[in-house]
Amino acid sequence: MAQDRPLTTPPARKPRADSVKNRERLLLAAAEVFRAGGPEASLEAVARRAGVGIGTLYRHFPTREALFEAVYRREVEQLVDLAAQLCEREPPIQALRLWLHAGVGMAATKRGMLTALALAIDSSSEIYAYSFAHLTRALEALLSRASAAGAIRADVGPEDVLQAMVGLSMMGRQPGWEANAIRLLDIFVDGLGASAIGEMPES
Template sequence: MDDHTDQTRKPRADAVRNRERVLEAAKTVFNAGGPEASLEAVAKRAGVGIGTLYRHFPTREDLFEAVYRREVEQLSELAEQLKNAKDPVDALRRWLRSGVEFVATKKGMVAALALAVQSGSELHAFSFERLTKAIGSLLDRAAAAGAMRADVSPEDLLRAFFGMCYMHDQPGWQSSVLRMLDVFVDGLRVQPAGKPKVRLPKPAKPAVKRKR
């Protein structure tokens, strides 16, 4: 049955176990300390040698991808569900908000996003593809419905989104990002009239006071 060209040997139990341990440790460490956290700290927490970590995940990016695969999939699936929403613009808005939620909880998530944005080139197909497709489907639907401009690529949007989330260390980042995303989505909507300088009698109340 098994001739020697068929190399189906059962994977070693310790290897499987260690891989899992590293993933678990990395999740904890990255979520707490962000994407810059020490890999040696991860190895230590996992109770394995640094060599083992590197064997399983040759680059830091590989580790990010593995750790946040599930989250990326969730975002992707959410996009799928939102395709059925009534208002396609609102669907996009909701999707972006969920993204912010993720970043808020999991500090390492920005790394996965960075990865997705950066890897326009070749490697790291997974996150990039999933997220690009997720956004793309939302954008396409909105554009097809004539509700949104069609000259913005999923990559563009992903970049803008990621960029806004990138500074997630400061005091009020989350509400700021949400505000900016609202502005952004408004900008994405197809403008009703040409470009009239419409004036509103009373300006809206500022959400944030100017300081100093």
């Protein structure tokens, strides 16, 4: 009798290159379409912008919620990566400012998704917990660096700044809201710096 061969699990098949490329194109297109919002923010519009058929979109993202979550997670990951990059190449206060500007851009995409897809993300959801934890850690690194350099006051935490960014990003839907949110965030960051200067001991 032949000796039984041990059972082995076949290695997982890697996604095809064209499939990976299509998924990335769909995520980029979805971010642009959802950012614009309005009646044109449909899954069909996403597929058209990505240059693929609607069937390809559904193979990657069976529901609009799945597409929403993938886009949102991708933008959170990009913001986390950006924080590390800014810490390496920018002065502390400028790194914080540029990161908050990018955060407004992410909020703009999220607003478009919420409006177009009628999809609510509340504080009890898994994706809220995921994004809050990752963004808080990224912001903590930026704030700690700025505080250690004496560029901002030391008693502000990442939750405070994140709340300010989200609040300013969601305060209205009038034309030009994004530029206004960035302007107000700049004032907020300037205030943190001015407070730090005022607290520094005299020589």
